[in-house]
Amino acid sequence: MTVPSSALALQRIALEQFATAGFGGTSLGSIAQAAGLSKSSVLYHYESKEALLAAAVQPAVDALGALVAGYPGDGNPDEHDRFVERFIDYLFAHRLAVHLFMNQGRFLQHIEPVATADALLQRFAEAIADRIPGVEDRIRFGVALAGAAYSLVAAANWSSEELADTDDVRDALLRTVSSLLSSSQPAR
Amino acid sequence: MTVPSSALALQRIALEQFATAGFGGTSLGSIAQAAGLSKSSVLYHYESKEALLAAAVQPAVDALGALVAGYPGDGNPDEHDRFVERFIDYLFAHRLAVHLFMNQGRFLQHIEPVATADALLQRFAEAIADRIPGVEDRIRFGVALAGAAYSLVAAANWSSEELADTDDVRDALLRTVSSLLSSSQPAR
């Protein structure tokens, strides 16, 4: 391990605060306090607030690259189903980072990993839209991505009941997203 | 008109920045600059940053109250369809405020209209879940609300093509949300 566990904990805490309170709304002091460190120590491990964010989202960017690369553009339905499953698992694993990309990506383009993630998401959306171009498919993709990410991150805001990481949630989300990412429903 | 048009423009600009850059990430100075005023002038119209946010989201809170009050808990399918239409129109009209409620609501509970909106959304979610309680329906509601709001607000982040306020978008969103808010699909 070249990265000590304390640095990983710091990244986890930082990502949590950046995703929920916003990059501008999060101070190095509050991150340090949550980690049981001083602000100086945080800046010892990461040379700046931006660098801390970059390190915190880097794993999510790498995994997103792998996910998008494995998208079966014109695969058979089975392949597609398996991809949707990987998609949901990715959201589970990196929900905070995805939430951050979607809600703050535009204002954090100057941070390299964020810009990369945005470009990947854009390529992803275009690949989806290429299958059956049209406004509705684009909308469905956006609703699925944003809705799933939000359900996993911020649902506790207005839903009294916490959505734990149970298989129930995963299954429900899988069916919901799957129906959204399949082609437009024939009936209307 | 008891409210001068300049005040309305100020609310619109402020809401735009609060929703996209976050409350903590938006300064009174940047709002003032976008409005062509000085910071002092902004604080002349609204006694604080919080008061400006409260005034900016108040119309959306009022409309949300009316929307939720009109929810036909056990109405016939036609009634339900008409409600989904009102729901989409509400999202169109108040997308920025909804986006703000969902992504920053938890940290802005001390601002009265935000707390009210959160309570309304919670009541709404519970009413939906009461029809057919279960994890999946809750997920579907969350996905529909967050996904639709996001599609209308921040899609420009990763989708190269801007989603204009066309009837196409409204129709597509209507069908997407309608399929999500109907009861769980029979087949699994």
Added chain:
DNA sequence: CAGCGGACTGACCGATCGGACAGTATTGTC
């Protein structure tokens, strides 16, 4: 023209921000 009230501003305040830096603990190695 006097003057009055609302719109607006620049100067200023204390607090907090991100960050720089010198110095202190702590740890592992011989």
Added chain:
DNA sequence: GACAATACTGTCCGATCGGTCAGTCCGCTG
């Protein structure tokens, strides 16, 4: 125990934050 290297901290800095306040500008009314 000597001695680095690493982890960590307190202090300080300039910039910016939200907010106060005294005063200016301007259109309206008498």
